[in-house]
Amino acid sequence: MTKTIFKLLILLTFISCSKESSDEESAPAQAMYFPPLTGSTWETKSISDLKWNQNAVQPLLDYLELKHSKSFIILVNGRIVLENYFNNHTATTNWYWASAGKTLTSTMTGIAQQEGLLNINNKVSDYIGTGWTSELPAQENQITCKHLLTMTSGLDDTTDDVDPASLIYKADAGKRWAYHNVYVKLQDVVAKASKQTWENYFNTKLRDKIGMNGSWVQLGVNSVYTSTTRSMARFGLLMLNKGKWENTTILNESYFNEATNTSQNINLGYGYLWWLNGKANYHLPQSQLTIPGSIIPTAPNDMFMALGKNDQKIYIIPGKNMVVIRMGDAADDVNLALSDFDETLWEKISALYQ
Numbered sequence: 001m002t003k004t005i006f007k008l009l010i011l012l013t014f015i016s017c018s019k020e021s022s023d024e025e026s027a028p029a030q031a032m033y034f035p036p037l038t039g040s041t042w043e044t045k046s047i048s049d050l051k052w053n054q055n056a057v058q059p060l061l062d063y064l065e066l067k068h069s070k071s072f073i074i075l076v077n078g079r080i081v082l083e084n085y086f087n088n089h090t091a092t093t094n095w096y097w098a099s100a101g102k103t104l105t106s107t108m109t110g111i112a113q114q115e116g117l118l119n120i121n122n123k124v125s126d127y128i129g130t131g132w133t134s135e136l137p138a139q140e141n142q143i144t145c146k147h148l149l150t151m152t153s154g155l156d157d158t159t160d161d162v163d164p165a166s167l168i169y170k171a172d173a174g175k176r177w178a179y180h181n182v183y184v185k186l187q188d189v190v191a192k193a194s195k196q197t198w199e200n201y202f203n204t205k206l207r208d209k210i211g212m213n214g215s216w217v218q219l220g221v222n223s224v225y226t227s228t229t230r231s232m233a234r235f236g237l238l239m240l241n242k243g244k245w246e247n248t249t250i251l252n253e254s255y256f257n258e259a260t261n262t263s264q265n266i267n268l269g270y271g272y273l274w275w276l277n278g279k280a281n282y283h284l285p286q287s288q289l290t291i292p293g294s295i296i297p298t299a300p301n302d303m304f305m306a307l308g309k310n311d312q313k314i315y316i317i318p319g320k321n322m323v324v325i326r327m328g329d330a331a332d333d334v335n336l337a338l339s340d341f342d343e344t345l346w347e348k349i350s351a352l353y354q
Contacts, residue, residue, distance in 0.1 A: 032321070033078035034237065034246045037211035040091075042230070045079040047352070056351035057082070063348050067311075067331035067341055070095055071229035074349075075323040078237050085229075086328070094214060094226045095327045098308030101225035102183060104206070104235070106149060106273035107243075108198075109186050110255035111205050117193040120145040127189040133167035142173040148183045149272040150263040155182050157286070160221050177266035179285035183273060184223050198223075210234045210245050229327050236314045236323035239304075260304045269295050277303040298346040311341055324349065 035042040047054050061084055064072050070089035074082040085091065097104075112118050118127060124143050125132060133140050133155065147153045154171040157178035167182060191198040199216050207214065212234050214227025238244070239260075243251030259272035262279060269275060269282030276282075278301025281292045294301060299315070306314035310330035316323055331341035 030077045032241060035078070035211065035234070037208075043079045045076055045081050047081065050076060050081065050353070052081075052352045053354075056348070060348040060352065063345065064326070064328075067328075067345075069311075069326055069328035069331075071325070071327045073229055073233045073323075073325040074352075075233055075237060075240075077321045078240075083229075089327075091230065092228060094228055096217075096219075096308075096312070097225045097227070097232065097306075098310060098312045100232075100306035100308035100312040100314055101223075102273040102308075103239075103306040103314070104202070104225055105183060105186050105190075106259055106271075107239075107251055108190050108202055108206060109145065109149060109272075110243075110251050110259060112190045112193055112201075113255065114252045115194075118145065118189060120149060124148065124185060124189060127192045128185065132164055132185065133169075134164050135167070135169045139169050139172070144173070145186060145189055146263075146272075147173045148186050149259075151177050151179055151183065151270060151273075152264050152266065153178075153180065153182055155180060162221055174264070176288075177264065177270070177283055178288075179283075181221060184221075187223060206250060209248065209250055210238050229325055232314060232327065233323060233325045236306075236316055236325060239314075240316050240318065240321065240323050271304065275305040275307050277301055277305065296342045296346055298343045298350060313342075320353070 033043050047057060061072075064084070065086045069086050070093075071086070072082065072084045073080060083091075089095070109118070109120060113120055121144055123141050124145055125140060130137060130140065133143070135155075139154075143153050143155075152174050154169065154173045154176050155178075156168040156170040157180040159166050160181040162182055162184055170176060170178070187198045190201060194201045202216070206212075212227060212231040214225055214231050217224055217226055238250060239256070242253045243249060243256040260274050260276065261271055262268045262276060263271045267283040268279040269277070275295060277296055277299055278294050281290050282295050283290060295305075296303070300317045300319060302319045303315055303317045305316070311326060311328060313324070313326040326345070
């Protein structure tokens with residue numbers, strides 16, 4: 001009898017320990033943090049708290065500095081893990097987003113749609129009038145807002161100019177993917193639909209609601225956003241949380257899901273002005289070649305990205321609750337969005353947590 005009781009006690013102890021272990025494994029991740037809308041307070045999380053590899057930090061920072069970076073931030077669950085500035089750049093200095101800012105335009109288009117001001121399936125000319133291209137009316141009327149969001153307008157992409165004379169027929173809308181500055185017409189669409197200036201609508205509906213700073217500037221034919229690095233990180237945090245800031249929905253989740261998944265069947269690595277990692281193939285700007293494999297094979301497959309000229313980067317990794325920001329000059333040669341820098345950078349970032 002004594003042996004039976006002893007065995008029973010051992011069994012009960014084993015069950016109890018197993019339950020505690022299971023409970024620890026299934027414990028929820030640390031709650032998501034959102035910094036206050038004003039001031040410079042922002043919670044941090046240390047490399048040691050995350051049980052990351054401290055020895056991998058300095059090689060990463062050395063590489064960033066070598067490659068002409070100005071700033072770098074890693075957020076995990078909204079908290080700052082790394083925040084570094086290089087080459088006389090500071091936390092209060094504004095820098096341009098370049099084409100990484102396309103994702104701001106995508107987000108604002110979604111916000112205008114959820115407010116009932118526009119429908120992305122409607123033709124562009126419904127909002128800004130006919131004759132905005134040099135195409136025949138029948139060709140122009142094929143182009144919807146969604147075609148601009150997905151870079152499938154069919155317009156000739158050999159120039160960045162967006163005056164009607166430069167917007168020339170190349171293919172039927174939806175039949176050809178080409179990275180083109182014509183997406184900026186969505187800013188005109190949103191302005192007309194909201195009966196406000198683009199910047200006023202943007203500031204009211206997005207910038208001020210998540211505590212960003214910054215402004216839009218016209219650089220040649222390009223409408224470019226400039227802000228601090230932390231403001232870029234705030235936008236990345238909003239997108240990590242599928243368009244919600246704490247308990248406030250800024251962008252509805254259905255549009256967010258459309259925007260951050262494959263949007264057409266030509267370039268699988270492209271959503272609504274977002275780049276998507278981990279797809280079967282992708283296209284590069286100014287190329288009609290289909291390239292097999294993931295855009296950045298050294299990075300997580302679930303990552304989606306805002307990528308701008310000369311290596312302005314917002315990387316968002318849902319599976320790790322992580323946002324990574326890089327601002328600066330071109331790491332190597334001048335580039336429109338992607339460069340070899342991405343692959344090497346992600347080898348060094350991955351060394352932190354692997």
